Amino acid sequence: MALHRSLLVFAVVALMAPAISSAMEYVVGGDDGWKLGVKYDDWAKDKQFIVGDSLVFKYKGGSHNVYKVTGDEFKSCTVPSNNSLGSFSGNDTIKLATAGTKWYICGVSGHCDGGMKLKIMVLDGAPAPAPSAASTLFAKATSFHVLLGVIFAIAAVIIL
Numbered sequence: 001m002a003l004h005r006s007l008l009v010f011a012v013v014a015l016m017a018p019a020i021s022s023a024m025e026y027v028v029g030g031d032d033g034w035k036l037g038v039k040y041d042d043w044a045k046d047k048q049f050i051v052g053d054s055l056v057f058k059y060k061g062g063s064h065n066v067y068k069v070t071g072d073e074f075k076s077c078t079v080p081s082n083n084s085l086g087s088f089s090g091n092d093t094i095k096l097a098t099a100g101t102k103w104y105i106c107g108v109s110g111h112c113d114g115g116m117k118l119k120i121m122v123l124d125g126a127p128a129p130a131p132s133a134a135s136t137l138f139a140k141a142t143s144f145h146v147l148l149g150v151i152f153a154i155a156a157v158i159i160l
């Protein structure tokens with residue numbers, strides 16, 4: 001009986017572990033990447049960014065860039081005189097180190113006004129339980145862990 005219970009516990013842990021321990025890496029804009037003509041509000045709205053996650057800005061090198069800006073600079077599309085993010089390669093990874101609202105824009109003339117601006121909210125620690133928690137959990141779980149969890153759950157049910 002103790003063995004069966006431990007199998008169930010293992011199944012639950014296998015399903016939940018990725019959501020607890022794995023930092024996520026988000027490609028900004030998904031398959032579209034970082035370019036003109038993408039609604040980044042829409043892309044960001046169903047995502048929960050947690051401290052330790054990363055954003056990856058993908059674009060054709062030289063065509064765009066990424067500046068981390070303040071809320072005011074975001075609103076007015078003001079490009080700061082120096083870029084805290086360093087160089088631009090077209091595959092720029094930015095680690096979300098602190099909680100709070102973060103703003104990013106493209107510094108190429110006209111691009112921010114053209115929609116290349118991203119505003120996200122970064123949360124401290126694991127997300128609070130919410131109606132969408134199950135879908136978030138599922139999205140965060142790798143298929144390997146899901147498979148592992150399902151196998152152990154089925155095994156536990158058969159044995160019991």
Ligand SMILES: [Cu+2]
Nearest residue numbers: 064106108111
């Ligand atoms: Cu641009």
